[in-house]
Amino acid sequence: MKEVFTKWYQRYFSEEESVILLVLLASAFAVLLIFGDILAPVFVAVVLAYLMQGVANFLRQRGLPAEVSVGVSTLLFLSGFFAFLLGLAPLVWRQLVALVREAPAMIEVGRRALVTLPEEYPVLFTQQQVNELTAVIQTEMASIGQLLVTKGLSSIPSVLATIVYVILIPLMVFFFLKDREQLVGWFAGLLPTKRPLLDGIWRELNQQFANYARGKGIEVVIVGAATYAVFAIFSLNYAALLGLLVGLSVIVPYIGATLVTIPVLIVAYFQFGVTPDFYWVFGAYAVIQILDGNVLVPVLFSEAVNLHPVAIVIAVLFFGGLWGVWGVFFAIPLATLVNAILSAWPAQEVTARP
Numbered sequence: 001m002k003e004v005f006t007k008w009y010q011r012y013f014s015e016e017e018s019v020i021l022l023v024l025l026a027s028a029f030a031v032l033l034i035f036g037d038i039l040a041p042v043f044v045a046v047v048l049a050y051l052m053q054g055v056a057n058f059l060r061q062r063g064l065p066a067e068v069s070v071g072v073s074t075l076l077f078l079s080g081f082f083a084f085l086l087g088l089a090p091l092v093w094r095q096l097v098a099l100v101r102e103a104p105a106m107i108e109v110g111r112r113a114l115v116t117l118p119e120e121y122p123v124l125f126t127q128q129q130v131n132e133l134t135a136v137i138q139t140e141m142a143s144i145g146q147l148l149v150t151k152g153l154s155s156i157p158s159v160l161a162t163i164v165y166v167i168l169i170p171l172m173v174f175f176f177l178k179d180r181e182q183l184v185g186w187f188a189g190l191l192p193t194k195r196p197l198l199d200g201i202w203r204e205l206n207q208q209f210a211n212y213a214r215g216k217g218i219e220v221v222i223v224g225a226a227t228y229a230v231f232a233i234f235s236l237n238y239a240a241l242l243g244l245l246v247g248l249s250v251i252v253p254y255i256g257a258t259l260v261t262i263p264v265l266i267v268a269y270f271q272f273g274v275t276p277d278f279y280w281v282f283g284a285y286a287v288i289q290i291l292d293g294n295v296l297v298p299v300l301f302s303e304a305v306n307l308h309p310v311a312i313v314i315a316v317l318f319f320g321g322l323w324g325v326w327g328v329f330f331a332i333p334l335a336t337l338v339n340a341i342l343s344a345w346p347a348q349e350v351t352a353r354p
């Protein structure tokens with residue numbers, strides 16, 4: 001057993017950089033595990049800075065000076081940020097409040113539909129099953145209502161923290177863009193002078209993460225805007241709220257689209273019932289999902305690292321279990337980081353002893 005471990009160690013940790021990389025990874029994981037919630041705004045600012053760095057690079061390639069490119073990209077970011085904050089966010093909030101108020105009526109309609117199931121489908125449903133299901137739903141709704149009241153009373157500190165984040169995140173994005181070279185140079189100064197392994201991993205990770213962040217940002221905007229437009233054409237209630245949810249769902253492939261389909265179908269069913277309008281809404285939503293998966297994603301992520309669906313699911317479950325919503329949000333970039341490290345990690349051939 002000792003000989004096997006020795007060969008494994010010599011194979012993967014014979015170089016000095018391998019040990020340094022392992023220490024960096026362990027330290028970063030510990031910091032994220034302990035301070036992940038506190039540093040969440042910093043991670044959000046880094047992602048947004050990656051998005052706007054692409055705009056700055058595009059402007060720089062067109063001949064604009066670096067300072068002007070950063071200034072224009074920052075101005076565009078601030079315009080979009082406050083447009084969302086002052087325009088879309090209040091609309092989504094009003095629709096969310098209206099949905100919460102309408103929820104009891106929707107639940108009552110659903111209960112009436114459940115009561116008729118034993119009469120319409122006596123082979124599949126019995127009255128006892130319907131009664132048990134109704135009791136479970138009522139119990140769950142009561143617990144959810146109590147949870148909402150509790151959260152509402154304890155949400156004042158969260159509101160204050162959100163206000164602070166609204167100020168800090170744009171400020172950090174600006175400095176990440178403006179002093180990008182200085183920040184990267186400062187961190188590089190803490191590492192050994194000769195670091196071909198770390199430089200190779202950084203270049204690959206920087207390229208892949210930038211492609212992912214910018215591609216996902218564009219995908220969120222396109223899918224969200226298209227979904228809102230389609231739902232507005234069909235006069236579906238809560239079109240802005242559902243469009244935002246569908247747009248954000250693309251951040252988590254496969255799982256996000258599956259989960260967000262449930263509220264879309266519920267709202268469409270309670271508004272239209274089982275009518276042609278319901279099928280038209282569902283068909284249009286299905287077309288958007290198909291075009292996103294088969295046209296938009298291949299175009300936006302042609303240069304990105306292709307992760308297997310199983311790897312994506314495992315990353316979402318693992319990082320989501322560690323850091324909740326933020327872990328789900330950053331699951332794919334972190335999985336990309338792990339993939340880049342595994343691909344670039346050096347392995348030495350170890351000859352067996354005679």
